[in-house]
Amino acid sequence: MSNNPALQTLRSVFGYDSFRGQQQHIIEQLIGGRDVLVLMPTGGGKSLCYQIPALVMDGVGIVISPLIALMQDQVSALHQVGVRAAYLNSTLALEQVREIEQQLQNGELDLLYIAPERLSNARTQALFARCKIALFAIDEAHCVSQWGHDFRADYLLLSVLHEQFPQVPRIALTATADERTRQEIIARLALEQAQVFVSGFDRPNIRYRIIQKDNARQQLLNFIRTEHPGDTGIVYCLSRKKVEETADWLNQKGLKALPYHAGMEHRERQKNQHQFLMEDGLIIVATIAFGMGIDKPNVRFVAHLDLPKSVEAYYQETGRAGRDGLPANAWMAYGLQDVLTLRQMLSTSNADEAHKRIELHKLDAMLALCEMVSCRRQALLGYFGDVLEQGCGNCDTCLEPVETWDGSVAAQQALSCIYRTGQRFGVTYLIDVLLGKADDRMRQFGHDKQSTFGIGKALDEKQWRSVFRQLVAKSLVEIDFEGHGSLKLTDACRPVLRGEQTLMLRKDAQIAKTRREKAEK
Ligand code: ADP
Ligand code: ZN
Numbered sequence: 001m002s003n004n005p006a007l008q009t010l011r012s013v014f015g016y017d018s019f020r021g022q023q024q025h026i027i028e029q030l031i032g033g034r035d036v037l038v039l040m041p042t043g044g045g046k047s048l049c050y051q052i053p054a055l056v057m058d059g060v061g062i063v064i065s066p067l068i069a070l071m072q073d074q075v076s077a078l079h080q081v082g083v084r085a086a087y088l089n090s091t092l093a094l095e096q097v098r099e100i101e102q103q104l105q106n107g108e109l110d111l112l113y114i115a116p117e118r119l120s121n122a123r124t125q126a127l128f129a130r131c132k133i134a135l136f137a138i139d140e141a142h143c144v145s146q147w148g149h150d151f152r153a154d155y156l157l158l159s160v161l162h163e164q165f166p167q168v169p170r171i172a173l174t175a176t177a178d179e180r181t182r183q184e185i186i187a188r189l190a191l192e193q194a195q196v197f198v199s200g201f202d203r204p205n206i207r208y209r210i211i212q213k214d215n216a217r218q219q220l221l222n223f224i225r226t227e228h229p230g231d232t233g234i235v236y237c238l239s240r241k242k243v244e245e246t247a248d249w250l251n252q253k254g255l256k257a258l259p260y261h262a263g264m265e266h267r268e269r270q271k272n273q274h275q276f277l278m279e280d281g282l283i284i285v286a287t288i289a290f291g292m293g294i295d296k297p298n299v300r301f302v303a304h305l306d307l308p309k310s311v312e313a314y315y316q317e318t319g320r321a322g323r324d325g326l327p328a329n330a331w332m333a334y335g336l337q338d339v340l341t342l343r344q345m346l347s348t349s350n351a352d353e354a355h356k357r358i359e360l361h362k363l364d365a366m367l368a369l370c371e372m373v374s375c376r377r378q379a380l381l382g383y384f385g386d387v388l389e390q391g392c393g394n395c396d397t398c399l400e401p402v403e404t405w406d407g408s409v410a411a412q413q414a415l416s417c418i419y420r421t422g423q424r425f426g427v428t429y430l431i432d433v434l435l436g437k438a439d440d441r442m443r444q445f446g447h448d449k450q451s452t453f454g455i456g457k458a459l460d461e462k463q464w465r466s467v468f469r470q471l472v473a474k475s476l477v478e479i480d481f482e483g484h485g486s487l488k489l490t491d492a493c494r495p496v497l498r499g500e501q502t503l504m505l506r507k508d509a510q511i512a513k514t515r516r517e518k519a520e521k
Helices: 006-014 023-031 047-056 068-080 094-105 118-121 123-130 152-163 179-188 217-228 238-254 266-278 313-320 336-347 353-371 378-383 408-420 427-435 440-445 463-474 491-495 509-520
Strands: 035-040 062-066 085-088 110-115 132-137 171-172 195-198 205-212 233-236 257-261 283-286 301-304 326-336 403-407 477-480 485-490 505-506
Touching: 006 023, 006 047, 023 035, 023 047, 023 195, 035 179, 047 062, 047 094, 047 132, 047 171, 068 085, 068 110, 085 094, 094 123, 094 238, 110 118, 110 485, 118 152, 118 427, 123 152, 132 152, 152 179, 152 403, 171 179, 171 463, 179 313, 205 378, 217 301, 217 326, 238 257, 238 283, 266 283, 301 313, 313 353, 336 353, 336 463, 336 477, 353 378, 353 463, 408 463, 408 485, 427 440, 427 463, 463 477, 463 505
Parallel strands: 035 171, 035 195, 062 110, 062 132, 085 110, 132 171, 205 326, 233 283, 233 301, 257 283, 301 326
Antiparallel strands: 403 505, 477 485
């Protein structure tokens, strides 16, 4: 028998043999009276990190949770293993509230779950003052952050806990927090002294791959046919229309695909989801509406035909692959048009300016991941603060190192072309100018007489698209949506334009291949 009370509790109460990942360290910190911030993905085992200390320590563990349904589930799971737990939220009648308050005062509870809005309540504060509190656990701590996606004003009240009970250790937990969200959590909850634990984000069995679009539907079909014949998979698209079209097309090609999006009739949607869960070898083509609570272990691939809005979204959606731990693929085709579409959706949305700026930053981080020339997993984990010392060996950039080329001259030509034509035109027109393809419209504008007319013949159209995409992704060029998607120079492009900065660009795989093929002919 162990003399470690935390381990004893893990075994005798929860029936598990050993701690997972960093659970033990986290628990020790709390029992030692110190604050901690825990970042662990969903399913990582966060609950035990506060449940066990609450059982080991004197007094009751107070758990602040915003989700009523989860609160109820947790409490009934705890009752099943004989833990004295209860919750206080708006679903209870006054009589029930009184009973729980009484238990609390008598020291008859190990864990109390409570909704954040109740904390400002004088009644709650008086109650807390009358009982012995072991710890505070703040679940879904990212809700305190405006930068995050789930802000709840009630969470701002949580700083009072620390002011009123400075000696009680706190644990804040979340599954999603990039660097800025983390900083905000620390600042708003006064967790400057807390030890931060980030772990468990890696999904080593998922192979990440992001390729450049070149007839994406066909690329998807080739990918499925060669690597996943007969496998279960999810294909994500941005729009309902594209979901329908892609599902139809895959069916025409002899695959079994079902659509899923919020615009479908409820019954139909439920039916497709049910079929996907029950049967194997089906492909579900879906908008992001699909996936909440989907836990099918043998999804062998997740494919994106459109760029996700953020790295968090990408991580979450790709994370639905390979839950069984067996090899799985996260495959994405992405191109310039994706960037244009998403930026446009953002700029025309009704959100306020501050919010739009946040969303733009998130999109930029996603773009950086797409344009990566080093290990994608390292970057992905790094986004959540999880460290991977070396390249993973299981992503496209590790398996097939990306070739780069000195794109400085091409970039200068592209940037001058934008400038000389008055920053009023989109990519297709600009490429025509660079390639010297004049039409009546171009002649009318006199752009066939411009110095940049025909100077770009060293590259072909696809290569120019790749250059423009990377200029946009690197924010050397921005898109003006009031000007119908015309490209404009940004301040950041000046050093490149003046030839003071070398610009290394990705050689896109398809393009490199066509070049080789041409050379071989
Ligand atoms: P999270 O809150 O991080 O999403 P949970 O706390 O719900 O995750 O844990 C996910 C699952 O893992 C639960 O079924 C839990 O019982 C199980 N689990 C957690 N820690 C351990 C452990 N040390 N050994 C075995 N199972 C564990
Ligand atoms: Zn890698």
